[in-house]
Amino acid sequence: MAVLMKGSPVASLIYKEIRSEVEKLKGHGVSVGLAMIIVGSNASSGQYFITTGNLCRKLGIEEYPSRLPENVSLNVILDTIRKLNNDERISGILVFLPLPLHIEQRAVLNAIAPEKDVDGLGAISIGRLAAEESTYQLFTAGPNFSIKNTFLPCTPYGVIRLLEHYGVELKGKDIVIVGKSLTVGKSLSLMMLAKEATVTVCHRATKDLAEKTRSADILCVAAGKPGLITADMIKQGSVIVDIGINSLPDGSFAGDVEFKGVSEKVSHITPVPGGVGPVTIAILLKNTVVSTKRMFGIR
Ligand code: NAD
Numbered sequence: 001m002a003v004l005m006k007g008s009p010v011a012s013l014i015y016k017e018i019r020s021e022v023e024k025l026k027g028h029g030v031s032v033g034l035a036m037i038i039v040g041s042n043a044s045s046g047q048y049f050i051t052t053g054n055l056c057r058k059l060g061i062e063e064y065p066s067r068l069p070e071n072v073s074l075n076v077i078l079d080t081i082r083k084l085n086n087d088e089r090i091s092g093i094l095v096f097l098p099l100p101l102h103i104e105q106r107a108v109l110n111a112i113a114p115e116k117d118v119d120g121l122g123a124i125s126i127g128r129l130a131a132e133e134s135t136y137q138l139f140t141a142g143p144n145f146s147i148k149n150t151f152l153p154c155t156p157y158g159v160i161r162l163l164e165h166y167g168v169e170l171k172g173k174d175i176v177i178v179g180k181s182l183t184v185g186k187s188l189s190l191m192m193l194a195k196e197a198t199v200t201v202c203h204r205a206t207k208d209l210a211e212k213t214r215s216a217d218i219l220c221v222a223a224g225k226p227g228l229i230t231a232d233m234i235k236q237g238s239v240i241v242d243i244g245i246n247s248l249p250d251g252s253f254a255g256d257v258e259f260k261g262v263s264e265k266v267s268h269i270t271p272v273p274g275g276v277g278p279v280t281i282a283i284l285l286k287n288t289v290v291s292t293k294r295m296f297g298i299r
Helices: 007-025 043-059 074-085 105-111 121-128 153-163 185-194 211-212 259-263 276-296
Strands: 033-039 062-068 092-095 175-179 198-202 220-223 239-242
Touching: 007 043, 033 043, 033 074, 033 276, 043 062, 043 105, 043 153, 043 259, 043 276, 062 259, 062 276, 074 105, 092 276, 105 121, 121 185, 153 185, 153 239, 153 276, 175 185, 175 211, 185 198, 239 259
Parallel strands: 033 062, 033 092, 175 198, 175 220, 220 239
Antiparallel strands: none
């Protein structure tokens, strides 16, 4: 029987830390502020926007939402970000993805001040991850308070935290990642390399995907294709992290892995929903708290 790697126990531990840090900061007269920018009406980012806002209120974090219309120009978004970069009440800026097609996503993410880039997707944050300048966060429990430090992208870092919580060793393992987006697959591959795993990254042009996935001690899937990974594509006793979240026509959600057949063959597997997702949001909010501490020099 596979161990079900639920995200909620990991998220609860992080929320406990956040609650006490928010209280401590209030004692210094400082509030934690998260700016949230959402453009248009994408259903899945709309849901994430609502969930994040609710969690902020529960945890005592001030939210500063900006809802921009679908036809907004790039300049208006950049202007909004510039104001938030200079606003002392705000220590984290989160832009909900995807943005409408006419908006250059990289220009938006790169406009966020690196020290407020709590989602870790700007070029400076990614570059520091690739250069292994921010990967100390993968090895130390406590944050580094230097203002110059950036944050690791939340979803892939959430995968690492989840695996560590369930006692899955990464060093020396053969890890296959399906999906090479900056948000998930590529950034996760950089973190796994920093952890000294042997990493293979697959994508939509990969030849014989099943041959690669069957070689994995740990298989991480972020393709956005429900049912992509079936039981015949995995190694007996391996560890499966399903990062995909796909909304199905009946309104339910599914990952990229056929849970029923696969879970009978493996040692550990994440559920969808309830696996990586809850950890991602918890890390984002934790980053916002750490950013506030850095801004005000409070440990
Ligand atoms: P994306 O569309 O940017 O990237 C998808 C990647 O999968 C690409 O690299 C593509 O080459 C690859 N791919 C697509 N079809 C494939 C196939 N048939 N075989 C092999 N590779 C294939 O998507 P993304 O932003 O990386 O998101 C991927 C999934 O992860 C989505 O379902 C998304 O909802 C989910 N996601 C979850 C979280 C979370 O917190 N759990 C966060 C971000 C994204």
